[in-house]
Amino acid sequence: MPRWAHTKRPRRGSQEAGTFTDPSVAPGHSGGEPADINRRVIGVPGLAAPEMEVLAAHATKSQKDALLKFYRHHINPSPSIECDMPSSGFRTLSLQFHVPYMVLRQHRKPRKDPRRRKPNGDSLRGSWPVGCIPATKPRARWYLHQAQRSLAVVVIAKRVWTAFGTTDIFFDGSKCKDSVAYRHDLWAKDELRDRVAMDPMGSWRVYVLGTDGVRKEGSDGDLLSDPWLYFLAMLEWAMTVAQCEYAPIITEMQEAVNNGYLVDATEQAQDLEGKWNADALEHIRRIMTCLGDLLDAWKTFQSEDPRFLNVDINARYLPSIKRLFSTLEKYHKQLAELKKKLKRNEAKIKQQLHVQVRDAQSYAQTLAILIIVFSPLSQVMSLFNMQGLPFTLTPASFALSLVGIGCMWVVVYWIVMRGITVTRFWRVYMRRCLGHATATACGQGTAGTCGHATARIWERVLSLVPRGKLGEVVEDEGPPASGGSTVLGGSTELGWSAAALWDSLQATTANTLPRPATWPMFLPWRRNERREDPGLTV
Numbered sequence: 001m002p003r004w005a006h007t008k009r010p011r012r013g014s015q016e017a018g019t020f021t022d023p024s025v026a027p028g029h030s031g032g033e034p035a036d037i038n039r040r041v042i043g044v045p046g047l048a049a050p051e052m053e054v055l056a057a058h059a060t061k062s063q064k065d066a067l068l069k070f071y072r073h074h075i076n077p078s079p080s081i082e083c084d085m086p087s088s089g090f091r092t093l094s095l096q097f098h099v100p101y102m103v104l105r106q107h108r109k110p111r112k113d114p115r116r117r118k119p120n121g122d123s124l125r126g127s128w129p130v131g132c133i134p135a136t137k138p139r140a141r142w143y144l145h146q147a148q149r150s151l152a153v154v155v156i157a158k159r160v161w162t163a164f165g166t167t168d169i170f171f172d173g174s175k176c177k178d179s180v181a182y183r184h185d186l187w188a189k190d191e192l193r194d195r196v197a198m199d200p201m202g203s204w205r206v207y208v209l210g211t212d213g214v215r216k217e218g219s220d221g222d223l224l225s226d227p228w229l230y231f232l233a234m235l236e237w238a239m240t241v242a243q244c245e246y247a248p249i250i251t252e253m254q255e256a257v258n259n260g261y262l263v264d265a266t267e268q269a270q271d272l273e274g275k276w277n278a279d280a281l282e283h284i285r286r287i288m289t290c291l292g293d294l295l296d297a298w299k300t301f302q303s304e305d306p307r308f309l310n311v312d313i314n315a316r317y318l319p320s321i322k323r324l325f326s327t328l329e330k331y332h333k334q335l336a337e338l339k340k341k342l343k344r345n346e347a348k349i350k351q352q353l354h355v356q357v358r359d360a361q362s363y364a365q366t367l368a369i370l371i372i373v374f375s376p377l378s379q380v381m382s383l384f385n386m387q388g389l390p391f392t393l394t395p396a397s398f399a400l401s402l403v404g405i406g407c408m409w410v411v412v413y414w415i416v417m418r419g420i421t422v423t424r425f426w427r428v429y430m431r432r433c434l435g436h437a438t439a440t441a442c443g444q445g446t447a448g449t450c451g452h453a454t455a456r457i458w459e460r461v462l463s464l465v466p467r468g469k470l471g472e473v474v475e476d477e478g479p480p481a482s483g484g485s486t487v488l489g490g491s492t493e494l495g496w497s498a499a500a501l502w503d504s505l506q507a508t509t510a511n512t513l514p515r516p517a518t519w520p521m522f523l524p525w526r527r528n529e530r531r532e533d534p535g536l537t538v
Contacts, residue, residue: 040162047074047166048115055164063154063162066094070152070164073098075117075124077148079294081235081301093155095231099294100148101242102287104130104249105171106140113170125170132280133256142252144283145171146290147245149238153231161227165234232317239324242294249287250331256280257338274349281342288335291328298325 044051052071059067066084073080077100084094115124130142148168155161257280 041165042163043165043167045167046170047168062092062156063164066092066096066152066154067164069094070096070150074148074150074166074168077125077146079290079297081297083301093227095153095155095227096151097231097235097238098148098150099235099238099242100146100290101245101294102249102290103145103147103169103171103245104133104252105143105145106135106137107143107171108137108140110143111145111171115170125168127171128283128286130279130283132276132283133252143171144249144286147171149241151231151234151238153227155227158227159225161230163227163230163234229316232321236317236321236324239321239328243324243327246287246291246328246331250334253280253284253338254334257341274346277342277346277349281339281346284335284339284342288332288339291332291335295325295329295332 042055044055056064056067056071073096077098079098079100081097082094084096110127110129112127113123113125116122117124125146125148127146128144130144133142135141146168149166150168151163151165153161153163
């Protein structure tokens with residue numbers, strides 16, 4: 001029995017020649033590997049900034065370029081399967097894959113990735129609540145999480161290589177099979193003491209090499225000393241995990257859409273159905289984007305690097321990888337069908353809402369007409385139902401009261417509308433028009449200082465006109481003939497009415513006032529037209 005197999009907790013990897021040794025193998029023991037094998041497998045679950053700094057500090061020159069590319073894909077999750085051939089003068093071969101995928105989990109509390117892309121920025125991996133799928137646990141809710149498996153194999157020679165890998169699953173905690181705590185629990189069990197080193201990138205299932213080159217009884221590992229086979233084995237395992245995670249997502253979404261959770265537009269509230277439909281569409285688009293990018297990465301790898309796929313040694317893993325990608329492509333088509341169904345339901349919701357809006361508008365118009373017609377009638381009826389009326393109810397008195405109350409409603413409506421619109425509009429309109437007319441009379445062409453001063457004076461005159469004297473015109477006074485200078489009559493009491501003043505202004509500036517078609521230019525909400533001359537005093 002090997003000495004290191006009795007260790008309850010595996011020791012930390014030693015640092016030799018600037019690289020990490022396999023943490024599963026204790027120093028001084030080769031784990032049964034041949035003497036010419038020099039490989040390192042470094043698996044870091046939940047790779048964060050401190051681990052990235054340590055790996056970069058202890059990486060060799062031949063590993064740094066591949067490690068930097070590995071970090072870029074880790075921080076910016078984008079699916080990629082690459083094989084960088086060495087150019088002339090270099091011996092390093094880099095094999096990398098980055099497989100992001102979606103995971104559906106139920107939690108009672110939301111779980112967020114504590115890592116950040118930037119200080120005070122977004123989380124490194126996203127997490128979204130899924131409200132369109134009903135939870136099966138009490139006080140729980142479905143959440144859609146981002147996960148990723150990445151591996152970079154740097155090959156110096158066929159039997160000298162180093163693998164850097166990470167499994168980003170922040171939401172499962174210490175119970176996940178890809179966590180360090182789970183690995184320690186495995187090593188604490190007696191039945192695993194006699195087994196060979198387990199690979200961290202294969203969830204402790206794939207062995208890099210068996211003891212003495214022979215597979216042990218009860219072991220499900222493979223004899224992987226070739227870096228290309230190791231790369232394919234890890235890619236197969238990553239795609240197996242992704243396929244197993246996508247399968248329940250597709251099943252749950254299909255059940256939610258097909259088996260009763262798709263609300264009929266004519267049966268339940270439109271707002272609830274609209275929210276459900278929008279939530280389902282959003283999550284389906286997100287899943288399809290992630291899945292489609294992964295399928296595109298595999299197609300790109302097949303088209304750009306076919307020389308690596310047409311080798312007899314690939315027969316062990318390549319057919320399985322192709323079957324897994326075919327399954328994911330089938331999932332993508334099923335999601336596309338669900339998306340089309342939700343799109344049709346969305347169009348149905350919009351059509352139904354349009355019909356309901358038109359019905360509501362028609363109902364509101366009818367109700368307004370009825371109120372306008374019957375409110376005077378109801379008031380007259382209430383008046384004649386009062387006790388102690390000084391006159392008797394006759395058709396003539398009823399009609400007279402109805403006409404009087406109707407006229408009162410018209411007057412009230414006219415006063416309210418005039419107070420809201422007419423007063424503000426004409427005050428601002430007169431100020432602009434008078435300024436333009438006076439400036440034209442002064443020969444300036446635009447509303448300059450003279451025009452603004454005259455407009456201010458006439459606005460002050462309008463504000464001083466006593467309300468309630470409409471129609472009273474003083475015959476011996478008149479408005480100034482010229483817009484350049486404005487002098488009020490010598491009387492101490494202002495006798496001009498607003499109506500007479502407006503008629504005089506129309507007669508004076510008939511040729512300079514703009515046409516009514518230009519009225520919107522002078523509406524009161526144009527702030528740049530409310531200019532004031534600080535030197536003007538009235």
